[in-house]
Amino acid sequence: MSGWVKVPEVHDEPGGLSGAFVLARPRAGVVGETRRVAHVFPLPADRPGVLVAYCGFEGRPGELDVLDGPAGMPCERCLVVAARRAGANTIPYPRHD
Template structure:
């Protein structure tokens, strides 16, 4: 089973505009809030530094896309 993911982007002012890429972060296990979020690319995102995106928007982090697990073909819908 593929783990659910979050799409997050660092907030304006945390990094320059050209570095505000969309990271793919596995949803943390358990109910406790983690000290940092760790994206598939290895980026460590501290609390309050990022915005949660409800859908894909903006430039993706290429390293996250290359390292994120692909969904199983039987879990893809063909017309939604």
């Protein structure tokens, strides 16, 4: 169906957020500016030469800017998966009293 985008598989295995991970976003020019969000990539990578974020986004050497810490717009799917892996069973929503 034209106009639909395939959503990548979400990598949400149980086991906690105890392993190493890196925060990175695509470099300028690799994707459009609105898609340059910060992703969470577990380490070590399962596939040599490719990092696969919790949301399913794939980054290759030279395509990513590694971040020193949280910066820029985060990938919401990566945040949800990271929160679940860290033990949050539900994602809180703001109260509107």
